[in-house]
Each structure stands twice: as structure tokens, then as C-alpha cells.
Amino acid sequence: MNVHFIAIGGSAMHNLAIALSRKGAVVTGSDDEIFEPSRTRLEKQGILPESIGWFPDKITTDLDAVILGMHAREDNPELLRAKELQIPIFSYPEYLYEQSKNKHRVVIGGSHGKTTITSMLLHVVNALELNVDYMVGAQLEGYDCMVKLSEDAPFMILEGDEYLSSPIDRRPKFHLYKPNTALISGIAWDHINVFPTWENYVDQFRLFCEVIEPGGRLIYNSEDLTLNELAGEFKDRLDTKPYRTPQYRVTDSGTVLIYDGREYELQIFGAHNLQNLLGAMYLAESMRISNHDFLQAIKTFTGAGKRLQKVVEKDTFTLFKDFAHSPSKLKATTSAVKEQYPTRNVVACMELHTFSSLRKEFLPLYDGAMNAADEALVYFSPEVVAHKKLAPLSIAEVQAAFGGRVKVVNDTEEVLQFIREKNWNDSVLLMMSSGNFDGIDYDRLGEELVQTIG
Incomplete structure (x- = not known):
């Protein structure tokens, strides 16, 4: 070729x-x-x-x-x-389908959690030494390439992004994979530059369900009301399997998951991560992996890259970085950290960086998204807003959208000043962005803050 x-x-x-x-x-x-x-x-x-x-x-x-x-x-x-x-001209997703059309295709879709669920499934597959092909949209630790293609692997695991396929193919990528087994983790309006209304965005997931191979399986998060309703439309054509947050308890080192009468000690935490885990476990079922084998293997999973990733951890201080930027991700991540560290002062900082997040009509969706934090800060760059050719934003507009006690700044030095003036004993700092607050080195910041703790 x-x-x-x-x-x-x-x-x-x-x-x-x-x-x-x-x-x-x-x-x-x-x-x-x-x-x-x-x-x-x-x-x-x-x-x-x-x-x-x-x-x-x-x-x-x-x-x-x-x-x-x-x-x-x-x-x-x-x-x-x-x-x-x-x-013959192919988009990226079209060619992935060409390479996997004779395999059992497992596709993970949803507005949030796709990379985490995909990485959970790959972690188990690798632990059990199974031969699978895959495509992951983010860089995961331990991989030098996030696509694997072979002639002999019976399964292809695909992270199903809803963004457009190519300049001449305006279909969302995940419409082109035709899964045998599909998962949708949740639906929360995103990419509003492409999908201008909530109804239009939901329709993309309806179309995704329609391209699942006849008799295929649809695994879905039943705690998402929109998704629960959507899945109901396909109960007669597909094998639909709901999942929800399992029973668990928080520990100092992570979480104990209680499933089918057994307890499994995990290194991850947060209700949204445990939802993701259940979804990944049901995907594994379609690959002939038992629930018990999956849960034994997932014990050593520490998280996906840039998803609640620990930058620094000391006895009384932890710094996390996270890719969260949409309202649903912010809420889930902030709530998870506060649940894990209920007696600590949780300080959450986030950057409005994506096209959607910087649009005035999208901002109201952030109302209450950081309420779980004890202190919260939102940063945006007026230069980035101008570069994306969007209407200018004011600090007051962002403040009104988020509500609560959220502090809003538009200069990186103000972010650092906000952080440096605090006592970080018995605290957690959560830095959330798809960027880096226009130049903040998290590793260096973490080292600096550790030096201030007595």
C-alpha cells in the first residue's frame, strides 16, 4: 500500500x-x-x-x-x-474504518469521559495480554503511538469523537465507525461552533446510534436523563445495556468498589470515574472479558493522562492538573476532589480556553459548575478571545455566568498571585484547562508551593 x-x-x-x-x-x-x-x-x-x-x-x-x-x-x-x-480520498475516521471493517469495532462516544473509558479498557486488555487494535485521541502514558493497526487482532477499540471528519466531510467522526459495540458516557452540549443548538447536538448521538450494526450493543449511562431517553428509542433494534454509579466508599488511597458481593481496592476516585469504570467493564464483556477479571486488572489503573493527574503529592498538600473545560467536566472533577478530600481546603482554578467556552451564549451553562470547591478562580485571555474572532468578554459577564464566590481574572500573573498568597497546608490545588493558563508550568508551581509549607 x-x-x-x-x-x-x-x-x-x-x-x-x-x-x-x-x-x-x-x-x-x-x-x-x-x-x-x-x-x-x-x-x-x-x-x-x-x-x-x-x-x-x-x-x-x-x-x-x-x-x-x-x-x-x-x-x-x-x-x-x-x-x-x-x-481515493479518505478522512482520518474513514480510513480507520477501512482498516477495521472486518473486526469487531468497539466505539466509545460521549461528551465527557471518552479518553478515560478508552484508557481503562486498554489498561485491562494489556494486563490480560490480549491482542487488539486501537485509536485513542489523547496521549497516554506508556504508549509511543496512539494508533495500532494489525491484520490479526479481532477487536478494534476506537475513541469516538463527535467533531468533524475533514474539510470536505462535515460528518462527525464517530458516525463513520459503524460499531458492533458502542458506549455513550453522557451528552452535554459542546462544539457550539459546529452544532449551534442543543437539539442539533443531541441529534448527532441519535445518528451515532443509528449506525451501530443491527443487533449490536449500546451501553449507556442511565444517570444522564437525555441519554436514557435516547437509548429508549433503540431498545427494539439494539441490545441496550445501562450502567450507573456503583456502590463504593472513599479511602485515603482511593476507593473501594463493591460489586457482586466482592470488594475491589482502586487507585482512582470520584463518582464520574466509577461510572466510567462500569461502562468500560461492560465494553470488556463484549470482548469476552469477565467482570471479575476486569475488576482485578483495573486495580492498578491510576488514571488517564491529564485527567485528574497528580503533579505533586505531599502529606498535607496535593496538586492536580485536569483537562476539564466544559461545564459537566468541571462539576464532576471538582465534586470528585472535594469528596476525596472532605476536610481539606479545595482550591479550583480553571481556564476558559475552547471556542465554545468563550462564547457568550455558552457561558450560562457554567452556572454552579465549581460550587463544590471551597475557593474558585476562572481565568480567560482577552487575546485568545480576539484570536478566535469572538465578541469581547468582560470579567463581570464571566462572574455572573459562574455565580457563587468565583473570582475571575484575565491575566496570568493574577492567577499566580491568587495561588501564591495562600497557605497550602492541608489543601488541594486543582488546575483545570485544555491549555496551560498561558504559560504556567505546573511542575515548577508545585515545587514552589511545597517549599512554602512548613
């Missing part, structure tokens, strides 16, 4: 390129910018483009396929050349 990647440097695209090269395909690619870690990884695999830019001469009739990344534009010269030569 000769495959060419247009926009090979993307975070998802470079992983697929490496996986295909490892499978034995001849891989080439182009991009007008390639950043780390994509550059080093592509170079190590021997498929880093020699020059930056677009080169229509790379598109020849020798190619079996062209894979088009979201970063490319519709008028990309290589794309136009591929169309002219009638070379």
Missing part, C-alpha cells in the same frame, strides 16, 4: 501515519507546519517530510489512498491534484 497524508503533522494524523508505516505501508506526507512531538515521532519512524509545504508533485497515480487531515483547506493543491487523478 502506498498512502499519502495531507496534513501529516496533526496530533491524530501523525499517529495514524506511524501505525500504517509499522504495518508495512509506504507512507508519505506533507504539511505547512509540524510541531513537537509530531516532528520527532515522524522523524524516528522515517516518514518526516523533507520540506515544509504542499507539493502537488507528490500526488501520483502510484498512490492507493490519500488521507486528508482537518488542518488542510478545501483548496489545498495536493487535494485538488488527488481529485484530478481520481485517487
Whole structure:
């Protein structure tokens, strides 16, 4: 196979390129910018483009396929050349389906928890030494590539993102995988630049259910009322299996899960994480993994990358970083930390960073999202708002949206001042963002705060 990647440097695209090269395909690619870690990884695999830019001469009739990344534009010269030569053009998700259409496809969808559920399932699969293919949307610890493709693996595990597939294919990625087993973790409005209304967003999950293979299984979080109602529409066509928060108790080291009359000591905590665990366990059932084997293997799972990840932990102080940015994620993460550390002062800081979160019409959804914290701060950058070509935001508008005692700032130094002036004895600091508060080094900050504790 000769495959060419247009926009090979993307975070998802470079992983697929490496996986295909490892499978034995001849891989080439182009991009007008390639950043780390994509550059080093592509170079190590021997498929880093020699020059930056677009080169229509790379598109020849020798190619079996062209894979088009979201970063490319519709008028990309290589794309136009591929169309002219009638070379098959695939989006990233389309090509993943092509590589897995003869396998049992397990697809994890939902507005939150996808990466955590996927990483839980992979953790168990690896512990049990099972052969599976996979695609994960985030970098997980212990993996040098987040896509694996093979001829012989009977299962393909796919994290099902609802964002668009390519510049010429405006369908959400997870509509293209046609799962045999699917999971939806919850529905909370996101990507409002693409899905302008709540109803339109929910429809994407309805369409996802419709592409599940006939007789396939739909696993869903029944504590989500919208999702519970949606799943009811498919009870006659699919094997529907609900899950919810299991019985558990909090311990100093994590959680004890009580299931089927047995107790399992876990290193993770929070009701949302335990919901995710149950969902992953039911996915594992479809891969012929028993509940007990799953729960024994998950005991050593410490979490997915950037999801409630401990940066520093001392006797009386813990610093977490988390990817949470949407209202539902903020609420779940903040509540989980307070439940785990009920006697400590929990200080939660979050950054409005995504396109949706910085839209005025989306802000009211954040009302009460950080109420579980003892102290809370919200940061946004006016420069980022302007760069995204959105209407300017005021501190007062953000404050009104979040409600409660939330402090709002729009300068990174004010975030650091807010943090540095506190006594961190017997406290937890939770830093939540899909960015880094415009330059805060969490490791360095953690070391600095530890020095202040007597």
C-alpha cells in the first residue's frame, strides 16, 4: 500500500501515519507546519517530510489512498491534484474504518469521559495480554503511538469523537465507525461552533446510534436523563445495556468498589470515574472479558493522562492538573476532589480556553459548575478571545455566568498571585484547562508551593 497524508503533522494524523508505516505501508506526507512531538515521532519512524509545504508533485497515480487531515483547506493543491487523478480520498475516521471493517469495532462516544473509558479498557486488555487494535485521541502514558493497526487482532477499540471528519466531510467522526459495540458516557452540549443548538447536538448521538450494526450493543449511562431517553428509542433494534454509579466508599488511597458481593481496592476516585469504570467493564464483556477479571486488572489503573493527574503529592498538600473545560467536566472533577478530600481546603482554578467556552451564549451553562470547591478562580485571555474572532468578554459577564464566590481574572500573573498568597497546608490545588493558563508550568508551581509549607 502506498498512502499519502495531507496534513501529516496533526496530533491524530501523525499517529495514524506511524501505525500504517509499522504495518508495512509506504507512507508519505506533507504539511505547512509540524510541531513537537509530531516532528520527532515522524522523524524516528522515517516518514518526516523533507520540506515544509504542499507539493502537488507528490500526488501520483502510484498512490492507493490519500488521507486528508482537518488542518488542510478545501483548496489545498495536493487535494485538488488527488481529485484530478481520481485517487481515493479518505478522512482520518474513514480510513480507520477501512482498516477495521472486518473486526469487531468497539466505539466509545460521549461528551465527557471518552479518553478515560478508552484508557481503562486498554489498561485491562494489556494486563490480560490480549491482542487488539486501537485509536485513542489523547496521549497516554506508556504508549509511543496512539494508533495500532494489525491484520490479526479481532477487536478494534476506537475513541469516538463527535467533531468533524475533514474539510470536505462535515460528518462527525464517530458516525463513520459503524460499531458492533458502542458506549455513550453522557451528552452535554459542546462544539457550539459546529452544532449551534442543543437539539442539533443531541441529534448527532441519535445518528451515532443509528449506525451501530443491527443487533449490536449500546451501553449507556442511565444517570444522564437525555441519554436514557435516547437509548429508549433503540431498545427494539439494539441490545441496550445501562450502567450507573456503583456502590463504593472513599479511602485515603482511593476507593473501594463493591460489586457482586466482592470488594475491589482502586487507585482512582470520584463518582464520574466509577461510572466510567462500569461502562468500560461492560465494553470488556463484549470482548469476552469477565467482570471479575476486569475488576482485578483495573486495580492498578491510576488514571488517564491529564485527567485528574497528580503533579505533586505531599502529606498535607496535593496538586492536580485536569483537562476539564466544559461545564459537566468541571462539576464532576471538582465534586470528585472535594469528596476525596472532605476536610481539606479545595482550591479550583480553571481556564476558559475552547471556542465554545468563550462564547457568550455558552457561558450560562457554567452556572454552579465549581460550587463544590471551597475557593474558585476562572481565568480567560482577552487575546485568545480576539484570536478566535469572538465578541469581547468582560470579567463581570464571566462572574455572573459562574455565580457563587468565583473570582475571575484575565491575566496570568493574577492567577499566580491568587495561588501564591495562600497557605497550602492541608489543601488541594486543582488546575483545570485544555491549555496551560498561558504559560504556567505546573511542575515548577508545585515545587514552589511545597517549599512554602512548613
